[in-house]
Amino acid sequence: MFALVQKVLLCRIWELIGGYWVIFQNLFGGFGFNDLLLNCHHQCLNGKRSSRKKIELNEMCAFDMLATLAGKLLTEGENSLLLSNTNPTAVKETVNPEVMKSHPLDQDSCNESETPLKEAMDSPDLYSQMELGVKPPPLVSSDSSTEMPSDRENIKIAWTEVVDRECEDNSSACTHPKAFGPHSKVSKKVLSTKHRKAGSPRVHKGDKNYSVCEMKPTFRNSSLFYTRQRTQFKRKKQFGQGSIFTREVTGEILLWEVNVVCFLISFSVKREASAAKIQKPMHESKDKVKLCIKSFQIPELLIEIPETATVGSLKKKVLEAMAAMLGDGLHVGVAVHGKKVKDDTATLVQTGINHGKKIENLDFSIEPKFVSESKKTNNSSQNVVQEDSHVTDLGDLTEPLASIPPTTSPPENQVSYQELTPNLVQSPVQSPSLNCHESDYDSAPSPNSPAENMSSPEKNSNPKDLDTGDESKAMVVHRMEMEEAFAVVPARKTKRVEPVGQRRIRRPFSVAEVEALVHAVEKLGTGRWRDVKIRAFDNAKHRTYVDLKDKWKTLVHTASIAPQQRRGEPVPQELLDRVLQAQAYWAHQQAKLQLKSEACLLT
DNA sequence: GTTAGGG
DNA sequence: CCCTAAC
Known part of the structure; x- marks a missing residue:
């Protein structure tokens, strides 16, 4: 049962992350995939993310795990987490010899790496199970860390063997065999990782033994991992890897x-x-x-x-x-x-x-x-x-x-290149559109913003507003x-x-922006926010039409209350007046339109 | 994808 | 600014 769930989950994750399966494989380097899945289940069951709609639970879980892991590696001691989580159990699962042999860099395996999974995902068998509401087994640490002795040495050895073997068997497939020589620990890591990548996701039809966990290199601790990575980078430079x-x-x-x-x-x-x-x-x-x-x-x-x-x-x-x-x-x-x-x-x-x-x-x-x-x-x-x-x-x-x-x-x-603040002065024309060609306006205001001094006396934001x-x-x-x-x-x-x-970070509208908004609304009315956006804020990437609509809403409200009650950067009364005016005008238009349509319906 | 409106 | 219903 668990295997099935695991498979389903795995497929799901794979599906979600597409070909970048590696990311997970790598990030969870020192962990057993079983652990990962268990944790996922755990989180799912706890409903931690259940409120997050639109996002698949499995997806959330996977990423949660990823983030969590990254965090733990950093915050916890050198060995604690990784070591404790080393999951020898994973190794118990059978390995498909074919998978073992295939070299990740081999086109075939690379090429096919996706298919098997897809097959698995498409497998009515898996999905039906999923849909049928197969529940993950109770979260028992049963086959994980607790039971199996965490023999780092063994694991380490196993890992090395795999690597060596891989190199031997596939020397021709190695892009840079030398780079992956037996002396390169880093390379080994790389290889093994690849190995996993190529092998893990593989699911052969009828192969019930498919597993994701085995052969996972085990890092003794985050520090090592970290070090290796760095080393690796250096080497890569050397080998162009x-x-x-x-x-x-x-x-x-x-x-x-x-x-x-x-x-x-x-x-x-x-x-x-x-x-x-x-x-x-x-x-x-x-x-x-x-x-x-x-x-x-x-x-x-x-x-x-x-x-x-x-x-x-x-x-x-x-x-x-x-x-x-x-x-x-x-x-x-x-x-x-x-x-x-x-x-x-x-x-x-x-x-x-x-x-x-x-x-x-x-x-x-x-x-x-x-x-x-x-x-x-x-x-x-x-x-x-x-x-x-x-x-x-x-x-x-x-x-x-x-x-x-x-x-x-x-x-x-x-x-800097795009820190311009809205500048009314820039549009000599009547339209206060904030769309400038080069300044995209999109970025947060910068202290050095060249355009800062225009119509809006004060900068439209504080320095915190990165x-x-x-x-x-x-x-x-x-x-x-x-x-x-x-x-x-x-x-x-x-x-x-x-x-x-x-x-999203809060970015108060500057007076200039308000001006542009008011102008656009005066022109287009209050029901065409997308047009308003395009017309006046097309280059302000951070302002969505919903934002504009909301801003208008607050502007109307602001204009309706006593100046003493207003907060934030004061908006010129003149603008507020125009807001009310436009609001009334378009409301009227809308009413007229509605009457017309009603009349039409009656006739 | 847009709108409109409540939160 | 977010979230959603409704279109």
């Missing part, structure tokens, strides 16, 4: 996270790359595309915390912010030459990511899962990638982290390059990110 994390930053928390994500991403890339060479398995890397993620940026996090707070509470805050971000799930976007590639089925070659061709504009972005579609209109990775690609660079690799401090001072380099919200919501944008272009350090821009799952 993947990500390089060039910077060590302040919080280990962040660094850890960054490394992990970075690592995972590069992994995904690798996987895709290897899949691309399906046709000629014999050739080492002829048709492979090697991609290297130069750096990975942690999304911007907004943290407000009193100066008197303890460092511990700060850590916690950061953790929470990250958890919130991860909570909604991740989605990886790929953009070639600034153009987002939406067709996941397209091959790399078809997409223009092929060997021998220098790819200068390959970007990866991590974004909240649901966001990907939202901005179809004016969107595109363009904002995320292009615009800023020339603005910032390597240099700011540090930025994101630097900006995290609970200070009230906004990150400096982060957003913008975290950005429609693009892309958490990270990375410039990738072909290995060949290694020497060239691509620019990477920092785009603010919207902490997923977190309430």
Whole structure:
């Protein structure tokens, strides 16, 4: 029974995270998957997230776990968590020999890695069970940690063996055999991870023994893991194997996270790359595309915390912010030459990511899962990638982290390029539209905002108001390059990110914005918020038409009450008057319209 | 996806 | 600003 549930869950998770299964595999490196699932169940049963509608429980659980784990690794002692959670039981499950043998980098396995799972997911058997309401077994720690002796040594050995074996068996499949030599612990880790990736999700028809857990490398503690990751990055640079994390930053928390994500991403890339060479398995890397993620940026996090707070509470805050971000799930976007590639089925070659061709504009972005579609209109990775690609660079690799401090001072380099505040003066015309071409308005106000002085006397926001919200919501944008272009350090821009799952930051409307809103409503009426948005706030990504509607609502209210009762940045009476006027006018229009239609119906 | 309105 | 119902 449990196996079934596990399978279902696994399939579900896989389905949810698509091909980035690795992320989980890696993040849970030291844990038994059984543990993960058990915990998921636990959380589900506890209904912790049950109130979160629209989000699949399983999904939430998975991400919760992910976030939680990340957090625990950071907050808890070196060995505690990982060690205690090592789940030897996992190993007990049978391993499909085929899976064992297949090399993750082998096109076949890469290629097929998805199918089996899909099969599993499509399996009426699994789903029917799920639908039938099969309940997860009682949460017994039965077959996990408690029972099985946690023999790290054994596990370690097993792991090594797997690695070695894998290398031996698949030397030809290794992209860089040397890089994965027996002496490279890091490489081993990589390999084993891949192994898991390729093998775990595999489900062969009729193979009841399919399991996700075995062969999981066990990290003795977070520190080791961390170290290895770093080492790995260095090595990667050497071998052109993947990500390089060039910077060590302040919080280990962040660094850890960054490394992990970075690592995972590069992994995904690798996987895709290897899949691309399906046709000629014999050739080492002829048709492979090697991609290297130069750096990975942690999304911007907004943290407000009193100066008197303890460092511990700060850590916690950061953790929470990250958890919130991860909570909604991740989605990886790929953009070639600034153009987002939406067709996941397209091959790399078809997409223009092929060997021998220098790819200068390959970007990866991590974004909240649901966001990907939202901005179809004016969107595109363009904002995320292009615009800023020339603005910032390597240099700011540090930025994101630097900006995290609970200070009230906004990150400096982060957003300058688009910090303009609404400027009425800018539109000489009658329309106070805030749409300026280059200033997108979208970002949070910056202290240095050049446009700050216009009609609105005061800055429209306080320094605390870092913008975290950005429609693009892309958490990270990375410039990738072909290995060949290694020497060239691509620019990477920092785009603010919207902490997923977190309430949007409050951004009071500036007088200029109010002006623009009033003007637009005067023109369009009170029932066409989308038009109002497009007309006057098209470039203000953080203002949705709902926001505008809400603002109008409050404006009407504000205008209706005594000035003494008003709060916040005072809105010129003149504007308030216009608000009431427009409100009355359009209400009247609407009434007239309604009468007309009624009349029509009667006749 | 938009609107409208309550929270 | 969020959430939802309703369209």
